[in-house]
Amino acid sequence: MDKFKTVLNIFQKQQATFSFGAVALLTAGGEQIFSTVVFRCPCSSMNFTYGNVFLTVPALVLLLLGYILSNKTWKLFTGACTNNSKVCRKEKLCSFIKVITQITLNAVVAPASWIAVALLNGSYYECAMTGFNSTSYKKQVCVGKSEVCLKDLHKLPCGKSSMSPSDSEDVLLIIRAQSQMLGWLVITSIAALALLLSCVARCRSPVSYLQLMFWRAYTKSENDLFESATNEHAKKLAERNLSSFFELKQPTPIVTPDKKAWEKVS
């Protein structure tokens, strides 16, 4: 039982890591399903657009979803328009940008893993690049092949070109290899960027590591308690109002913090 607790504890500490991993894994699984079930390269001049749509648009959707599902976004934006003082002052703007950056970094996990897995898988890139309308790229891919290659490149992903099967396989292998190398490049640069950004952010923090841990614990327990206290307070207020409505009595006064105080704690 004791050991079980230890495992749970470790899990809780690395919660962020695990949730990032889960998001990345789910995205990768979704990408696999999409690329086998939904994706079908048109093998025409639309190849380039079609492949790029499958490569980038789902990533964009995931990014928007990430913004929508983040609590911090709403904490930041609620009342920001009516309450001009919240954005206008310079120091506020600075912290505004800081919070936006934080939210973006959290929201970018899913789209980045979509693009990385899609590139490693290679089928979207394959479809897109066979329709890429650049003579120099076509020549580079078709080096050592017959003239047909330059003309029939966009028919390759469907296996309908008039080239010999061995030649067309060669060309597809080259494009897939490019896609995978690009995928690794994306993964490496994301990992490097993550390390760099957290290093800089931590390095510039005014407090030490243990104090930061303390503040994190404080914020977490404050949030939890605030939520339960809010619920309780709201329930009490609702009960009072209802009973005063049904029993036609004057409501007994309950102290509720005023609007200014709420804005201050937000």
Add this chain to the structure above:
Amino acid sequence: MDKFKTVLNIFQKQQATFSFGAVALLTAGGEQIFSTVVFRCPCSSMNFTYGNVFLTVPALVLLLLGYILSNKTWKLFTGACTNNSKVCRKEKLCSFIKVITQITLNAVVAPASWIAVALLNGSYYECAMTGFNSTSYKKQVCVGKSEVCLKDLHKLPCGKSSMSPSDSEDVLLIIRAQSQMLGWLVITSIAALALLLSCVARCRSPVSYLQLMFWRAYTKSENDLFESATNEHAKKLAERNLSSFFELKQPTPIVTPDKKAWEKVS
């Protein structure tokens, strides 16, 4: 039940060893999956780049991940920039380098096992070296074979060369053997380096073995207790602040250690 405890105890003592082993095993499994599912040698002039990307880039990503997931990294960097005294003095710099080395040694387990398993497996190295553009290497591999070997070497991994199947198999076996010997060399040098480094580190330690064990136990229990104390303190503080917010009362003072004290214990 008593025996079970003993087993658990042994497990706990060798925790570091077991976690290293688990990391190495997971990496090896991942490498196997990648080399069979994702990896497809392009059999063109890109061979060398492609093989090397699969051999080294995942190792680099694993290294970066190792840095990101290490608690020690953040303990070291948090507040290091704003607090110049932490790095500037010479003795501090020395211990800074020491901690960095320690973190690197822990983070290097996964990448090293990736490279070792990839070399023992041989398919990445095979693809890379068949595209290696060095006449002397090609001649060494193709010794006793026909002239075609020098020209068609990069087509070997796909089985598309115009050489006889027996000859091409011979060449591939030689390259794979080189890869495996290189893999054993990597493993041996890592093991030797690990033994040497720990020997030197322990040998220079100012305290004896049993005292070191005592300090380790002390650090562990201090960390555990510190964490629970921090959480409790944070909860108390949050409760006080919230109740003062809802009940519109002045908060009762709670003593919290100041910033200097936090920096000192970090």
Add this chain to the structure above:
Amino acid sequence: MDKFKTVLNIFQKQQATFSFGAVALLTAGGEQIFSTVVFRCPCSSMNFTYGNVFLTVPALVLLLLGYILSNKTWKLFTGACTNNSKVCRKEKLCSFIKVITQITLNAVVAPASWIAVALLNGSYYECAMTGFNSTSYKKQVCVGKSEVCLKDLHKLPCGKSSMSPSDSEDVLLIIRAQSQMLGWLVITSIAALALLLSCVARCRSPVSYLQLMFWRAYTKSENDLFESATNEHAKKLAERNLSSFFELKQPTPIVTPDKKAWEKVS
């Protein structure tokens, strides 16, 4: 239940033997996996190097791992450099060598069983010796066979030589028989050496058998008790320091043995 206890008791008494057996068995299993999955003889002039690498390098790695995982190694080395008196005196040097020998004997179990199993299996030795560049050895193996045997010996393990299948099988059987005889030789000499060394060590011991048993039991229970006492002391110390940190009080003094005392008990 009573019988179960007896079995457990026997198991505990012969713990060392059982753990040696487990290590040997695991090594043998690993060797089998390696020789079927990873090992592929290149059938070229590299045969000799390749076979010997697979025969000896894993054994070397296992030896290094044995040193790294041994507690005694670290008990010996911790603080040995800073504390010159630990090595310099002659009697100390003598006991130093004694402990090193003991650690080596424990660490040598896994590599020895690797080599023994590899030789009994025969495939590594077969590959190595078919590439052995010695005319007299080749003549000895090829006695009564055609001239081709001397030239095509390194192609035998892949079954690609131009000799008749029956002849090549004969040669391989001879080499495998040599390998297995060598393997039994290794096993016998290790067993004989183990018996001899323990005989000499016990014979020179100043105390009788029963007294030795007593000292062993004493050492074991001392270690166990020391460990639990250390953990408890560390916990008490940590609790005191933490409470003094959060409550901003002066710490109450706890007596901790000084460095000299620690060195003495180590």
